[in-house]
Amino acid sequence: MPTEELTYREAIVAALREEMQRDPTTLIMGEDIGASGGPFKTCLGLYEEFGPARVRDTPIAETGFVGAALGLALTGFRPIVEIMFSDFLGVCFDQIVNGIAKHRFMSGGRVKVPLVIRSIGGGGLRFGAQHSQTGESWMLSVPGLKIVCASAPDVAYTMLKAAIRDDNPVLVIEHKALLSTKGDVAIGTEPDGALSGPKILRTGSDATIVASLAMVPRALAAADLLSAGGIEAEVIDIRVLRPMDTRPICKSVRKTHRLVTVEEQAQVGGWGAEVAAQVVHEAFDYLDAPPARVCLPDYPLPYSPVLEDAALPSPEAIAAAVRALM
C-alpha cells in the first residue's frame, strides 16, 4: 500500500475528504469550519470542494446542532460534527448521552444512528481549564456510544474513516498538541469496517504501557528511557475506549507481567481503571506487581506554563512508574 507522509491535521482532512467523496449522504457541521477551514484547519479545502450544503457553518449552539445531527442521522444522512474543543462536549452532553447514544436502543433496534462527533481536546498549549480537557472518559459509561482516540496521523486517518462508515454513533477524540506531528499514512486504505482496538507500537518483555492520545508519544519516549537502563517496555496505543477490547493488553501482560496505564485526565473515573480491573481479572496470576496508573493529578489543568508542565505526565514520570514495579 502506498504511504504518504502527512501531518495529523492533513490526515484528518484526507479522511474527511475521501469519505465525503465516497458517500453523498455524508456532511459535516461545526463552528467556523466553512470558508475558514476550521479553527484548527481540520476542514481545510472541504468547503471549496463540497460546498456550503455539505460543509455547514453553525451558530455557536452546540446543543442545537449536535441534536440536529441526530435528526439528520435518523432521516437518512451520515452527519459528522466538529466540536471545536472537547471541553464543549459538556455543552451538548445531554444530546449525546440521552439522545444520540440511546435512540437506537429505545426504538427497539428499529433505527440506526450513523453519526460521528469529532472533538479536538487535550492540554499542553496553555489554554487553561476550559480549553484543555480530553474528555475521553466523560462518556465512557454510556452504552450505545463508541469512543475512539487518535494518537498519530495514521490512526487519525483510519479511525476517522472507519467511524464515518460505522452505523453507530462514534465519538472521535483528537488531540490539538498532535496536529502538526507527521507520520506515514496509507492513503486510500479501505477501513476494514470495524474499529479495531489496542495496537502494539513497540514490543518489549518487561512491562506493558498502555496509553491514549498525546500520552502515546510520551509512553514511547519513556520506553526509550527505560531501554537505556535495560528495561524493555511494550507500548500499546489503546485507540478504542468503547467498546473496550482488553484481550491484546491481557495477552501482553501475560508476557511482561507488569501493567502501567497512562492517560491525560484525572485518575478517578479514567479508562485506566477499567483496563487494570480487566487485566487483574483475566491475568491475575501473571502479574508480578499491582497495575499502576499515571494520570493527571486530581485537578483541572492550570494556565501557567510551570503548573501545566508539572501536571502533564512526562516521559520521565512514566518511566519512573514502570521502574517502581520492577
Place this chain on the structure above:
Amino acid sequence: MASGLQLSRDQLLQAYRQMRLIRDFEETVHEEFSAGAIPGFVHLYAGEEACGVGVCTHLDERDAIASTHRGHGHCIAKGCDIDGMMHEIFGRRAGLCGGKGGSMHIADLSKGMLGANGIVGGGPPLICGAALTAKTLKTGGVAVAFVGDGGSNQGTTLESYNLAKVWNLPAIFVVEDNGYAESTGTKYSVGGSQVQRGQGFGLPAVEVDGSDFFAVYEVAGEAVERARGGGGPTLIHARLLRYYGHFEGDATTYRGPGEVASYKAAKDPLMQFRNRVIEASLLKPDEFDAVDGEVKQTVARTLTQAKAAPMPTEADLLTDVYNRY
C-alpha cells in the same frame, strides 16, 4: 434621563481614563503576545471600550458582572486591579487567580467581577443567580452579563432572558455585537434581531452605538435605574468592532478591506469621547493628554513588574480545587 455630558469633570476624566487604560492594556498585551512572551490564548477588547465603560460607570460595589472570553475590558471597567490582571496573563503567582486561570478566566469577586468565561454563553445564567441574590437580600444591586453576538445564539443566553423575566430580576444583558463570532458573520448566524429577541421574552430592549460612550451611558443608565427600582431586566444591543483578530494570531481573512481602519477613523471610541467633551468645552485637550501620559506609565510599570514576577511553584498545583479536600 442620565446624559453623560452632565457628568462632572472628574467623572468624565475617570471614564476616559478607564477607556484609555483598556486600550493601552490591550495594545501592550498584543505586543507582548506577538513577541512570544504570553502563553495560550488571548482575546482583546480594543475598540469596544465605550461599551464596557459606559455600562460599568453606573455600577458600584453592590453590583456584579459576568464576562466572556474577551474579558480584559470588562475587568478593568469593573475595577479589577490591572497589576493582578497583567500578572495573571503572564501566568505569575501574584496574578488575580494565582496563574491558574489565565486571560480567559480572570475573576475578582471583591470587585463584583464574577469571571471571564471560556465557555461561550456561560455568563448569562450566572447573572440570573447574582441578580436573584441581590433581589432576595434587597441589596439594591444589579447584575450585568456581557455576551457576544455569537454567544447570543446559545440556549443558555435565551434561557437566561426568560429566567430574568419570569423572576423579575435586576439583570441586564449587554449583547456586544462586533459583527463576528470568530470568522462567522452575524448575518449568517443570528436569526431575527437582538432587540426582537429581548422583546420576545418581554424585556425592554434597545439598540445602541457601542462606540459612543455617551449613548451607551444613557441606555445603561435607564436599564440600571429600572433594575434597581424593581422594574426587571433589560437587553441592550450594542454595535461595535474589535480592532484585533478574534484571538491573537488570527489572520482575519474574513474582514472587508480597510474595515478596521475606516471604523477607527470615523468612530474610534476614545477619539469620539475626546472630541465630544472638548467640543462641549467640558475638558481641555491637555487634560486628555495628561491622562494618556499617566496611563501609559501605569501600564508600562505593570508590565515590567509582571514580567519580573515569580512563577507559581509546583506546590501551588496542589491547592484550590476544593475548599477543603
